[in-house]
Every structure is written in structure tokens, then in C-alpha cells.
């Protein structure tokens with residue numbers, strides 16, 4: 386599905402598997418109906434990307450995903466002139482393509498990007514629904530169906546510092562979090578292809594780590610990590626080995642923390 390670098394384009398295929406946790410799908414549908422931009426908040430690996438993929442599919446819209454990073458420039462979003470066989474030709478960036486095609490443009494972790502990059506989205510997020518192509522001297526009106534979706538992880542400080550308050554107030558905010566245990570268990574079992582019992586054990590461990598008091602971890606065990614551990618189990622690795630590699634060692638490099646997480650895992654996992 387990945388095309389070039391950080392840009393992914395979703396084409397028509399079967400519906401992505403997504404288990405709704407609250408009213409997020411209803412809110413998204415309403416926002417999409419009104420052409421309103423959406424701000425998705427939630428920790429890494431909780432299902433934000435999957436949710437957008439599922440909604441784009443349900444709404445029959447194209448989905449163009451851009452992963453934000455601090456070196457991203459507005460040209461990376463809007464487009465640039467490139468030299469092709471001695472000729473300079475304009476090549477649309479992913480945002481411009483979404484604006485022309487009436488697709489959903491999902492800017493993943495866009496707050497990583499610099500201020501001068503993010504300004505291009507302001508007139509797209511408000512009632513103007515316009516994108517200025519300064520280099521071409523034109524302004525595009527967004528095609529019907531175009532929708533801006535941006536995500537961020539509220540656990541990182543300085544988020545949204547690059548988005549003007551007046552723009553931010555135009556977004557419909559949807560907060561996602563790790564699903565409740567019974568849903569997360571189904572997700573892990575489905576995605577990793579493991580039995581419900583093993584998935585349940587992984588979810589119990591995930592929640593034990595999430596509920597640690599005074600946790601020194603920057604990120605907690607995500608649904609994505611639990612799925613990864615499940616995939617290793619599906620490949621024949623022991624549950625302990627899978628947890629060690631996909632969860633414990635991933636969460637920290639500090640030997641004391643790794644040891645403490647290992648002990649927690651020993652307490653939660655069934656005896657070998």
C-alpha cells in the first residue's frame with residue numbers, strides 16, 4: 386500500500402477491520418458530511434490510522450496519508466517543480482492531490498512539522514476550503530469530498546503549537562484511546578491470528594503496564610505492540626519470548642526498567 390516514502394494511498398478493497406470503541410464513527414460521519422476537518426487525538430498505536438482507513442472505506446472516499454516529520458516542508462505537502470528530461474514540470478504533492486480528487490488527506494503526527502509548513506492547511510481547514518499554490522500562482526478550491534484529518538499524540542508536549550488557535554477551533558476533535566479489555570482482546574486475536582485466551586493474557590499485561598504507578602516509560606504498551614507479540618506467538622515463539630521481544634525490550638533500554646517489566650510480565654503470564 387505504501388507508494389513513495391511516507392505517503393500511502395488507499396485504494397478500493399475490502400473493508401479494513403475496525404472495532405468501534407465509542408461514538409467515534411458517528412462523529413466522523415457527521416464531520417465528513419459537513420466537510421469539516423477532524424483532529425484525532427490519542428496515544429501511539431491505539432488505532433487512529435486504522436480508524437481513518439475504515440472511515441474512508443465506509444464513506445467511499447480516497448485516502449491519502451502523509452506522515453509528518455520535523456523536516457517536512459510545505460512543498461512536501463503542496464508540490465514542487467521537478468526536472469524531468471530537461472524540462473521543469475510541476476508535480477502535485479499529496480495534499481494537492483487530495484484537494485483535487487476530493488479525497489481524505491490524513492496528516493499523521495503533523496504537529497511534528499514546522500510552522501511555515503503547517504500554514505498551508507489553515508485556509509483548507511476553514512470555510513474557504515482553499516489551497517494556495519504560490520509557485521503556480523493559483524488557488525484551488527477543494528473538490529467535494531475533500532476532508533482534512535490530522536492526528537497527534539497528546540502525550541508529547543508542545544503539540545499543536547504550530548496550529549493557530551483560530552484554526553484549531555475549526556476542527557472536530559475525536560479522542561481515541563486503547564480499547565477496553567474485551568474489545569482490545571478481539572482486536573489482538575483477530576490481527577495476530579491467535580486464540581482469545583492468549584490475546585486476553587496479552588491485554589492483561591498491556592493494562593498492567595498502562596496502570597503502573599509513577600511509570601518511567603515515555604510510551605506505554607500499545608495495542609500495536611500487543612499485536613506484534615501475538616504475531617510472534619502465531620509464528621511459534623513462546624508467549625514469554627514474544628512479550629520480552631515485542632513489549633519489554635521495546636518499551637525501555639534502562640536495565641532496571643527492563644527488569645521490572647520482566648517481573649511484571651512473569652506475574653501476569655501463566656507459568657510455563
Ligand SMILES: Nc1ncnc2c1ncn2[C@@H]1O[C@H](COP(=O)(O)OP(=O)(O)O)[C@@H](O)[C@H]1O
Pocket residue numbers: 402403404405406427428429430431432433434435436564572576608609612
Ligand atoms: N479499534 C480497533 N479495531 C481494529 N484494529 C485496531 C483497533 N485499534 C487498534 N487496532 C490495531 O492496532 C494497530 C495499530 O493501530 P494504528 O491505527 O496503526 O495506531 P495509531 O495510528 O494510533 O498509531 C492497527 O494496525 C490495528 O491492527
Ligand SMILES: [Mg+2]
Pocket residue numbers: 430433434435493
Ligand atoms: Mg498512525
